Amino acid sequence: MLTLTNTQSGKKESFKSLKPNNVAMYVCGITPYDRAHIGHGRCYVTFDVLYRVLQFLGYKVTYCRNFTDIDDKLINKARERFNDFSRYPEIAQENIDTYHNEMRALNCLSPDYEPRVTDNISEIITFIQELIDHGYAYAVEGDVYFSIASFDKYGALSGHDVANLRAGERVDVRTNKKDPLDFALWKSEKEKTFWDSPWGWGRPGWHIECSVLAKKYLGTQIDIHGGGLDLVFPHHENEQAQSWALHQVPFVNYWVHNGFVRLDKEKMSKSLGNIISLENLFKDIDPMIVRFYFLNHHYRAPLDFADQELQSLTKAYKKLCNLFVGVSSEDETVNVATLQKHAITQKILSHILDDLNTQGLLGVIFEYATQIAHDNELKKVIKAFVQQVLGLTLQPIKEQQVALSNRAKQLIVQREQARKDKNWALADDLRDELQAMGVEVQDKKTT
Numbered sequence: 001m002l003t004l005t006n007t008q009s010g011k012k013e014s015f016k017s018l019k020p021n022n023v024a025m026y027v028c029g030i031t032p033y034d035r036a037h038i039g040h041g042r043c044y045v046t047f048d049v050l051y052r053v054l055q056f057l058g059y060k061v062t063y064c065r066n067f068t069d070i071d072d073k074l075i076n077k078a079r080e081r082f083n084d085f086s087r088y089p090e091i092a093q094e095n096i097d098t099y100h101n102e103m104r105a106l107n108c109l110s111p112d113y114e115p116r117v118t119d120n121i122s123e124i125i126t127f128i129q130e131l132i133d134h135g136y137a138y139a140v141e142g143d144v145y146f147s148i149a150s151f152d153k154y155g156a157l158s159g160h161d162v163a164n165l166r167a168g169e170r171v172d173v174r175t176n177k178k179d180p181l182d183f184a185l186w187k188s189e190k191e192k193t194f195w196d197s198p199w200g201w202g203r204p205g206w207h208i209e210c211s212v213l214a215k216k217y218l219g220t221q222i223d224i225h226g227g228g229l230d231l232v233f234p235h236h237e238n239e240q241a242q243s244w245a246l247h248q249v250p251f252v253n254y255w256v257h258n259g260f261v262r263l264d265k266e267k268m269s270k271s272l273g274n275i276i277s278l279e280n281l282f283k284d285i286d287p288m289i290v291r292f293y294f295l296n297h298h299y300r301a302p303l304d305f306a307d308q309e310l311q312s313l314t315k316a317y318k319k320l321c322n323l324f325v326g327v328s329s330e331d332e333t334v335n336v337a338t339l340q341k342h343a344i345t346q347k348i349l350s351h352i353l354d355d356l357n358t359q360g361l362l363g364v365i366f367e368y369a370t371q372i373a374h375d376n377e378l379k380k381v382i383k384a385f386v387q388q389v390l391g392l393t394l395q396p397i398k399e400q401q402v403a404l405s406n407r408a409k410q411l412i413v414q415r416e417q418a419r420k421d422k423n424w425a426l427a428d429d430l431r432d433e434l435q436a437m438g439v440e441v442q443d444k445k446t447t
């Protein structure tokens with residue numbers, strides 16, 4: 001029996017699907033205003049492994065992962081680059097294409113559905129209208145907000161107390177809300193731009209799209225909803241409020257979240273300017289090593305990006321490939337029964353079923369490498385498992401340098417300090433040096 005940690009209960013729970021032999025899984029996709037980064041890579045590898053594990057267990061899985069292809073950040077990017085906000089679809093397309101290549105390089109299977117928000121505006125408008133009709137949302141001056149007070153389970157996922165949240169809320173620039181915690185479902189535009197709606201011209205808010213797309217492609221109740229830990233609040237809390245309120249049934253059975261990727265103990269994020277894009281990372285490291293690197297950490301634990309570790313894992317991955325050289329696993333399909341035949345594969349099985357403990361599982365393979373090496377049947381089964389379920393191709397890797405050198409990390413720290421000291425000239429020089437090394441830096445606004 002598979003167990004998964006459910007963020008909503010905070011506990012490891014046995015997995016049971018809503019419908020026999022079927023699983024509906026939704027994972028929040030990227031906002032394609034820029035290249036995907038290592039944090040995205042970790043998230044989508046995590047859910048790719050879960051997708052593969054569920055299929056290995058015999059489930060028919062329907063996997064949906066969206067594209068937020070309309071957003072402030074996309075519009076701003078188009079304005080910056082083309083001096084024309086309406087050209088945001090070009091930026092979205094370029095980043096979606098790159099991302100698809102990167103997902104393939106990481107050997108992530110394609111989801112069954114990859115809907116774009118801009119292709120689903122009428123569904124979004126209908127959903128919002130129904131929320132208004134049932135008293136969960138209200139329109140004011142062309143904007144539409146979800147009313148937190150109308151939904152008594154708000155906070156159930158993230159564990160936030162509504163009264164505390166309200167007390168800590170800053171005054172919002174949009175002053176037309178009834179409650180500072182209410183969040184936007186529809187954002188009005190003064191000009192006749194984007195889409196016409198019953199409330200005037202505008203565009204959808206971020207949270208509503210996932211509720212609508214999950215409903216359209218998977219139904220009103222889904223088995224698994226995944227994403228990075230940073231999405232729990234407010235994004236997933238708000239998704240849950242919208243869907244649960246409207247359908248009067250719990251939206252998600254298992255909320256699954258992967259941990260952050262950190263650099264120098266800080267969460268890697270756009271706003272902190274310490275991003276490593278997959279595009280740059282793959283210039284230096286074989287994507288399979290990156291996948292192997294993710295799998296060597298429990299998906300829920302924070303991952304501290306370190307190139308020494310990448311170096312040692314490159315060696316370990318080569319060892320793993322060598323272990324299976326000359327063994328054909330092509331006609332081998334693994335399932336639970338095949339893994340139950342041997343004590344070593346039983347250990348592998350118990351680790352993967354235990355909240356996707358890929359790290360423990362790989363440990364078993366290395367621990368028993370000598371024994372595995374001398375047993376051809378065992379080698380065949382384990383090779384097939386590693387390829388099918390962990391998604392590691394076990395092909396020879398390209399000899400490459402390890403991505404982010406210690407020098408680059410030093411420069412990032414120095415640059416943060418320079419910015420704190422308001423030494424902009426030095427900060428710019430350090431940024432140029434980092435860019436020359438292939439590390440992109442972006443700054444949050446200083447106040």
Ligand SMILES: [Zn+2]
Pocket residue numbers: 027028029210235239
């Ligand atoms: Zn989402």
